[in-house]
Amino acid sequence: MTGWAMALFQRDLRLSVRIGGSALVGVLFFLAVVTVIPFGVGPDLNLLARIGPAILWIGALLATLLGLDRLFQADREDGTLDLMLMAGRPLELVILIKCLAHWIATGLPLVVAAPLLAIFLNLDPVSMGAVTLTLLVGTPALTLIGAIGASLTVSLRRGGLLLAVLVIPLAIPVLIFGVSSADAAIHDPVPFVTPFLILCALTLIAAVVGPVASAAALRFSAD
Amino acid sequence: MRSSHLKLIAENLTIDRGGRRVFQDLSFSLSQGSALVVTGANGIGKSSLLRTLAGLVSLAAGTIRLEGGETDRLPQEQAHYFGHQDAVKPALSVLENLRFWQNFAAASVCEGFTGATLSPLLVLDTLGIGHTAHLPAAYLSAGQKRRLSLSRLLVTPRPVWLMDEPTSALDKASEQQLLGIMNDHLASGGLIVTATHTELVLDRIETLHLQAADPAEQAPEEALL
Numbered sequence A: 001m002t003g004w005a006m007a008l009f010q011r012d013l014r015l016s017v018r019i020g021g022s023a024l025v026g027v028l029f030f031l032a033v034v035t036v037i038p039f040g041v042g043p044d045l046n047l048l049a050r051i052g053p054a055i056l057w058i059g060a061l062l063a064t065l066l067g068l069d070r071l072f073q074a075d076r077e078d079g080t081l082d083l084m085l086m087a088g089r090p091l092e093l094v095i096l097i098k099c100l101a102h103w104i105a106t107g108l109p110l111v112v113a114a115p116l117l118a119i120f121l122n123l124d125p126v127s128m129g130a131v132t133l134t135l136l137v138g139t140p141a142l143t144l145i146g147a148i149g150a151s152l153t154v155s156l157r158r159g160g161l162l163l164a165v166l167v168i169p170l171a172i173p174v175l176i177f178g179v180s181s182a183d184a185a186i187h188d189p190v191p192f193v194t195p196f197l198i199l200c201a202l203t204l205i206a207a208v209v210g211p212v213a214s215a216a217a218l219r220f221s222a223d
Numbered sequence B: 001m002r003s004s005h006l007k008l009i010a011e012n013l014t015i016d017r018g019g020r021r022v023f024q025d026l027s028f029s030l031s032q033g034s035a036l037v038v039t040g041a042n043g044i045g046k047s048s049l050l051r052t053l054a055g056l057v058s059l060a061a062g063t064i065r066l067e068g069g070e071t072d073r074l075p076q077e078q079a080h081y082f083g084h085q086d087a088v089k090p091a092l093s094v095l096e097n098l099r100f101w102q103n104f105a106a107a108s109v110c111e112g113f114t115g116a117t118l119s120p121l122l123v124l125d126t127l128g129i130g131h132t133a134h135l136p137a138a139y140l141s142a143g144q145k146r147r148l149s150l151s152r153l154l155v156t157p158r159p160v161w162l163m164d165e166p167t168s169a170l171d172k173a174s175e176q177q178l179l180g181i182m183n184d185h186l187a188s189g190g191l192i193v194t195a196t197h198t199e200l201v202l203d204r205i206e207t208l209h210l211q212a213a214d215p216a217e218q219a220p221e222e223a224l225l
Helices: A002-019 A022-041 A045-068 A070-077 A080-085 A091-120 A125-152 A160-186 A193-221 B046-053 B094-104 B120-126 B142-155 B172-187 B220-224
Strands: B007-017 B020-031 B035-039 B061-067 B079-082 B160-164 B191-195 B205-209
Touching: A002 A022, A002 A091, A002 B094, A022 A045, A022 A091, A045 A070, A045 A091, A045 A125, A045 A160, A070 A080, A070 A091, A070 A125, A080 A091, A080 A193, A091 A125, A091 A193, A125 A160, A125 A193, A160 A193, B007 B046, B020 B046, B020 B061, B020 B191, B035 B046, B046 B079, B046 B160, B046 B191, B079 B142, B094 B120, B094 B142, B120 B142, B142 B172, B160 B172, B172 B191
Parallel strands: B035 B191, B035 B205, B079 B160, B160 B191
Antiparallel strands: B007 B020, B007 B061
16 A cells, blocks of 8 residues: 555655756745845834745745646656556555655755845844744645646647746735734744744645646546 | 456547547446557547546547456556557666566556566566666666566556557567567456557457548648648
8 A cells, every 4th residue: 555655755755856956946946036035125123024934935836836847747748647546556645755755855955944044134043933933834825826727738839827827816814824923933022833834724624635636637638 | 268257448539639629429448368559640649548547638528437347446557558669767677677666666466467567687588688687777878778667567467557659769589579478468358458569469369440530620720731
């Protein structure tokens, strides 16, 4: 039972490491978004510290969208997806495992880079930790929601842009609770745990809804 | 004489692709140990038929059953599809490609079908690409990729093989080898449905020739010219 899941997980991870670029390009894009904001906003350190968590979250959202279009497209182009549909394995689980491997290859590097980029935005250590923690919990939800968009646009040659348009509205709740729990850690009167638990719940919901919706879209696209 | 348990039965298959009816009320049944060779002109729907049997094209009407197969699996989950695309990942080594499919695709064993699980290295050697096992698949030629794709059918036993133009990109020697493998599969109680333009010398062949019912009705655009 678990043998096939491990085989798929290792294959996907191996592919993203060997083909390369996916993690590095995502982090570089994240860096580009975050560094460009202070130039636009101006050198007001207090303002930067206040909007810092939001900037990091938006940067992470955009960087996640960048790699999502290849989630299923590469497998569709060479016929692998057809064989996966026939493999006799539950497609929802297949998608969940692919998302997990994709998140480790592209989402986790963003989380690791976040504390470094937080220095650019004049965040103090507490908010730096809070933002990193919310990103760790919240970015899997972005990948899982993105999987829906990726499977809907799998047959389109230039699906990346459409994918972003489809996914961003669905990602708004994650963004709201991610940023508000990071803010709550900085401003004392508001408890950190309440929005943070809602963020956890959103990730868990996405772990169910994402694979189910995405499997339905992939089955339909096989024609 | 082997008792025939397995039977692939297609009843009244009707499929539409791109708003056009490809075929209507196509029925056939294929018993264990025999091959169905689907012939017909280009664009008549051979590939569509195979993709339908593979569960990749949805049916507008009709049913596909595998009698005597595993009851809790769909027919396509007991079939291998060997199509135009090789499903080979250039970034992985030849052996990694093959091992993945062996672990990932569910084997399907049923009464009367004695297909064995072969080890990946043995299969690669048999198909003459054993020396490439540790090379990235990107370095393989088209024919070698095709053989790697074919080896997928041998590492996971499944009774039904759906083969779309199996001989394309293969040289004469490999073609003979492919026929040998297909005959072995039939001898072990498997079933093969193949679409082809070349003559295949197989042990037990049944032929299904697809033909346009009425040329004018099938291709109205051409009729106008």
